[in-house]
Amino acid sequence: MSSFSISTLGCRANQADSERLSQMLRAAGMQELPAGEAVDCALVNTCTITAEADRKSLKMIRRRLREARVVIVTGCGVTERGGIAGLPEGAFAVSPQEHKRILDILAGENISVGESSEPDDRQHRTRALIRVQDGCDHFCSYCIVPYVRGAVRSFDCDELVHQVQRLERDGYKEIVLTGIHLAKWGLELEPRRDLAYLVGRFLESTSAVRFRLSSVEPISFPRSLIDLMRECPERLCPHLHLPLQHASDRILKRMRRGYTLDEYDELAQMFLSVPGACMTTDILLGFPGETEEDMDILSAYLERTPYYHLHVFPYSRRPGTAANTYKDQVPEQLKKERVERIIALGERSKERVLSAFRGTKRPVLVERLVPGTDLVTGTADNYISVSFPGDASMLGQIICAVIS
Ligand code: SF4
Structure with missing residues (x-):
């Protein structure tokens, strides 16, 4: 073989x-x-x-x-x-x-390929990922992705429904929806659909598997998705990775993100009002023209918004993008310092979120044994990592556990 x-x-x-x-x-x-x-x-x-x-x-x-x-x-x-x-x-x-x-x-290359007669022997099926669309046509000024992935293409809804039904039958307990620009699913279809429609179809055509959204851009985010999270708390995880990138409107505009901080915050607050909601985000630092004043605006927003995790990147020039031509590039050393500053702020934010949830119970998908201990570890519906006493029989199960 x-x-x-x-x-x-x-x-x-x-x-x-x-x-x-x-x-x-x-x-x-x-x-x-x-x-x-x-x-x-x-x-x-x-x-x-x-x-x-x-x-x-x-x-x-x-x-x-x-x-x-x-x-x-x-x-x-x-x-x-x-x-x-x-x-x-x-x-x-x-x-x-x-x-x-x-x-x-x-x-x-003379590598034998044919048809498998072997049953699929993957054990402890826990989380499956499915991609529901490809491409992006947003062209943020720093991003190379639309050039390499091409225009938005939504995958066929019925075909995707069959895929999630198969994954549920195969024993997966959680399905994560991914895409290059997930919030664009369905918008170019005839008749026009949106991501909330797709998630609704998934929920009604499966019975127990829970769904999680991976990163969803604020632009084109269908608000009815938040209603679905509220209506189906056991089936649609109250976790959102909502990329912010920056909090300074001046920088957001130069990045061509398509929203202001107020617009982003209105969506974030709507999501955070869902019981158990927990939010993570991406922050891009050292974008051309970023000043200490922009950093102060960002720090103030991050201080007052409960993020469980900040994914912090330094800006990197990509030939072919608009921002690569901007003259006011930020020196590498300054980018590095700013990244470190915001990572430290993210750690404090995570601690605040954790302390708000400590002592509460959440459904946790058990993924691993913790070596050398009698603990298991997994991910709660709202994305918080949880460890608690357990054994191998719990792997792949959803168990209600206390966040400690
Ligand atoms: S950052 Fe996201 S939305 Fe912006 S161009 Fe890249 S893939 Fe598209």
């Missing part, structure tokens, strides 16, 4: 793609091994959101070339025309739109 491994960089949309690739190759009779082991084919699912992500992707490709007969590179680092800057010799580039070509490449 031929073997493969997958290395995934970047966001949950890439993780969802990697899961689909894994399913495709296992269905073709291949065996999946952990990344790093000697395999016939190593897949590297790249991310190109920052220069640092490009560097990590290339490093991973070089490492896998030492371990695999064939290396296939895909993900956001590969454009629709199949290009990737600096691709080492011996690796094949396949754009995310052409994944089916991977089987042809493997057959051409």
Whole structure:
């Protein structure tokens, strides 16, 4: 039996793609091994959101070339025309739109692919990711993603409903909806739909599995999604990763985010009024022209808004984007200091959120044993990580536990 491994960089949309690739190759009779082991084919699912992500992707490709007969590179680092800057010799580039070509490449390299007769033996099915759309047409001034992922394409609703029904039948307890710009699902369809419609269809066509949204942009966010969270607390997790990026309206405008701080905050407060709600966000620092005054505005907003986690990035120039041409770039050292400052503020915010939830009970999806202890650990519906006494029989179950 031929073997493969997958290395995934970047966001949950890439993780969802990697899961689909894994399913495709296992269905073709291949065996999946952990990344790093000697395999016939190593897949590297790249991310190109920052220069640092490009560097990590290339490093991973070089490492896998030492371990695999064939290396296939895909993900956001590969454009629709199949290009990737600096691709080492011996690796094949396949754009995310052409994944089916991977089987042809493997057959051409004499790696046997066929049909699997083996049952899928993955144990402790916990969380599955499904991607419901591709592409983005928002063109934030710093972001390369619309150039590499192309226009918004919503995946077919009935097809997605079948997928979630299958995942529930397969025993998954939680399904995470991902996309490049998740809030855009359905908006280009005829008749026009929205993400709340899709989630509603998922809820009515399954019976017990719970759903979680991964990152949802504030722009195009359907407010009725928050009503659904309120109406179906056991089925739709009260967690939102709502990217803020900055709190200064001047910077938000230059970033072309399409909202003001007041508009963002109105949505955030609406969500935070859902019982048990917990919010996380992305912050982009050192954007061209960012001043200490902008930092003060950001710090003040973060101090008064209960975020469980801040994902803090330094701005990174991406050739081809509008912000790359801005003259007032922030020095690297200053970006680094600002990142450290906001990370520290995020830690304090997390502590405040945790202390508000301590002692309360939440349904926790148990994911792992804590080595060397009699504890298990998992993720509550509202995304808070929880550890509590337990054993292997709890893995993959949803158990009501006290947040400590
Ligand atoms: S919404 Fe903005 S940040 Fe998100 S993928 Fe689109 S362009 Fe990039």
